[in-house]
Amino acid sequence: MKDFTILVGGQAGQGSRKAGLVIAKILNSLGYRIFIYDDYQSLIRGGHSFSKIRVSDKKVEGQSEELDYIIALDKETIDKHLDSLKDSGTVLFNADRIEFKKGLGIKSETIAKEEGGSSIMANTVMISAFAKTIGVDFELLKNVFQKEFKKGLDINLKIAERVYVEVIEKTKIEKLENKILPLITGNEALALGSVEAGLDMYYAYPMTPATSILHFLAGRKLGVETIQLENEIAVIIAALGSAYAGKRTMIGTSGGGFALMTEGLSFGVMAEIPVVIVNSQRTGPATGVPTYSGQSDLNFVLNAGHGDLVKFTVAPSNADECYEWGGRILNLAWKYQTPAVVLIDKEISESTFNLDINSKIEQENNSLWNQEGEYRRYEITENGISPLAFPGNGVVVKTTSYEHDQNGLTAEESEEEITAMQEKRLRKFEAMQEEVDNMEDAIKIFGNKDSKNVLITFGSSTGPAIEAAEKFDLKVVQIVVLEPFPVIQVTEAVGDASLIVCVEQNALGQLASLLAKNGIEAEELILKYSSRVIQKGEIEDLLKEIL
């Protein structure tokens, strides 16, 4: 298997991320599979940022620890990452800022300026130098530039051309026969999936790592209205208002904003109003480590909202699943008239993946009123789902945060009425459980399906866990739907296991607690809580001790 990693680093503002993306696009168009991890801090200028581009002939979903190339725009890049460079690795560096004895030094800022550009175009110099080093045809480079540099294309091409001539080709990268797939972040994929399922409106208050959903939808013309409001409380309440009036809405935030949304979530359950809430986790508690990852909101999300309530919570682990679940969850929220949460994290939201769609997402029908007889918004039904109608439809639609009668009027006096409505919702929760029970892909199984040693994981821990399991020939169970819990599928998947190990990125073993609540005991925990994403090598090292 071909599998190599390029790190492009520089000061925030030097354009290392753009350089990484362009390099990724070049390799993508040669048929390679790509995973890009972008690392930056909570600041706008200065500070070190880098992108790690993993390139492989097979689909990859996670970083690799060892580097094959370092492309350094500043000295810190070398200082910080040289240790990870393989012995066979190569360094390309900006000789205007860095003195370094090995590798290829290019006075990239000087060259950029000599060709009439600015010093920020040093990144163009480095892209071209790298492309030539690995033997990419100039025509291909030019094609990618034409797409990626809408502004200043001519100068960038001029710079690239000069460097391409001057640098010596070291190897000739092979073109692969793979189908070329789009490169997309988890957040973008999630947004597109929800659009396919009929998303009408997206409300948000900016919070990393969810913000790029807002930016993406606002910058596109997909017919989705994007609205930024004063805080996350307003966001969820306005979304409920819009859904009450018939519009499919989604909202997005991270842990702190999700905390503010919980009163609205509880309201959504009581009033039976659909809304999809994206919680893209960063390291908590509180402000935590804002631009890094974690899975420590699991407990909170599953227990969010006061009162007796069940909602849907799903945890996609990559762009394909984000796309798929962005759509499926919106359909489920409307089918069951309920809030639903998509739980992801920084690693998924902001990393770039190849999108390989294998299921068609379409808007499914709501549980709409059939226009017969008298309309009651909260009609007592067998499966607990009442008919939906919207204001303006010719009938009176009353919705409320109070416990209510079938017409949506406050119920305080009649114990019977209150019990009946609570039980209507309970039947709906049961129907939601049944929906999950019948979902074959509520969990996914990877690795050696017959192994008695099982790793159980979710979200962004899945990719690294699958890779680590390969080495020891283990079975991996990824839990995709977290609520209602797919207890039948998980129990069956671990039925004859002799060892269960949970792999998760929080300090308390929250997934293990969830499993325990459902009668499944994990013997060992592999936890990571340093804010940086768990690596396959780290899992392997711990597995060596455990097995």
Next chain:
Amino acid sequence: MNKLDTNYKNTWCPGCGNFGILVAFKNAIKDEDPNNIAIVSGIGCHAKIVDYINVNSFYSLHGRALPAAEGIKLANPDLKVIAFTGDGDSLDEGISHLIHAAKRNSDITVVLHNNRLFALTTGQFTAVSVEGFKGKSTPTGAPESPINPLELLLASNATFISRSYSGNIKHLEETLKRAIAHKGFSIVEVLEPCVSFFNTTEFYNNKTYVLDDANLDSREEALKKIREWNYEENGEKVPLGVFYEVSKLPFYERVLTNKKEETVEDILKELI
């Protein structure tokens, strides 16, 4: 039974100012198509009004009437959306929403039931209670002095600012009609006595007077009218009327601009 009535049992105290608001509002909308109306409320005595009116309604959480009203309007701009809110609701718990809804010029009408205390929780001070207000939470008197909510709304760029009194149903009805007809954010502050915890009936009967419409687009004039009474216990004159009215593009017309010009497929091709 009026077609706007529900047969829901009314539980307001006899003599409560909310009755006047209910009557005036039903009169104000009697010529409207009820199908195109959605009413919203927060939580408090005032909020029960939605159970008493047979139109589309959204009984929100405490403090959260306004974002719900704004969300409904954005989802369906054909609806006339009226939010009933209390002073505790929109000047304490949800004050940020009030400021921002005004600033955005959201096309909703806000009916602020101002009884100058939390009533449903049995009488504690709010942002507009008189200094020294003796409630159960402040037996020795509220330590804060009131804000002037209409001044706050003027500063927040509200485009229609008015005040009425629940005891002057004719004036209230006319003011509500004008507010609902206004395109953009409108507020009708309704002074209302809470007969159980802060009975201001006599004070308002004696001190309120109706202003003539004049210089409605002048902020300076509006400020003068608004400042004539600063919510003190024994003010001399309490003006009612429309204090300020200007026209400005409503929020929905500015923000609902995302036409469908590309498909998911187009974008995926672009991302290769």
